[in-house]
Amino acid sequence: MKNIDLEFSVGLFMIVGILCLTYLAVNLGGVSLGQDQRYVLKARFVSASGLKVGADVELAGVAVGKVIGIEFDPESYEAEIKVSIPNNIRLQDDAIASIRSTGIIGGKFVKITPGGSDDLLRSGDEILETESSVNLEELISKYVFDGSGKTSN
Numbered sequence: 001m002k003n004i005d006l007e008f009s010v011g012l013f014m015i016v017g018i019l020c021l022t023y024l025a026v027n028l029g030g031v032s033l034g035q036d037q038r039y040v041l042k043a044r045f046v047s048a049s050g051l052k053v054g055a056d057v058e059l060a061g062v063a064v065g066k067v068i069g070i071e072f073d074p075e076s077y078e079a080e081i082k083v084s085i086p087n088n089i090r091l092q093d094d095a096i097a098s099i100r101s102t103g104i105i106g107g108k109f110v111k112i113t114p115g116g117s118d119d120l121l122r123s124g125d126e127i128l129e130t131e132s133s134v135n136l137e138e139l140i141s142k143y144v145f146d147g148s149g150k151t152s153n
Contacts, residue, residue: 037087039123040068043097043110047132048079050108051099057083057110064089067110083110091127092117098131108133 048070057065069082085091094115099108112127121127 038065038084039087041083041085041091041121041123041125041127043081043083043127043130044073044076044078045081045099045130045132046078048081048099049133050101051079051081051110051133052107055107055109057085057112059089059112059114063109081110091115091121093119093121093125094129095121095127096129096131097127099133101133
């Protein structure tokens with residue numbers, strides 16, 4: 001009888017542990033198990049330097065979506081970004097998308113500033129107003145070096 005109680009306790013402990021690990025893996029992996037209805041928007045940037053697939057899309061400082069694709073457009077020489085946004089968040093057609101840094105050394109994310117238009121974007125539409133990311137190395141070299149490559153005094 002005592003042996004059965006011990007085996008039952010160990011088995012229950014193992015099941016709870018496996019359920020906890022599964023929960024953590026799903027949440028940290030960003031996998032959605034529910035019927036999370038989303039739509040895809042596109043935006044074109046002159047430079048998408050440092051932005052990666054899976055980066056957050058923020059609205060009012062809150063992560064509401066993810067970057068799901070980054071491709072180079074050889075016709076316009078621009079980067080085309082695809083973002084996934086939940087259906088319950090509707091954006092106006094004059095919204096602004098910009099690539100921002102999370103810190104000096106941190107990663108990049110897409111910040112969306114809503115517009116004031118009455119017309120809403122639908123799945124597959126493009127955000128026309130964009131601001132590219134700032135390349136920190138270029139900024140520093142612009143202020144440290146003058147045109148001849150000598151340091152400024």
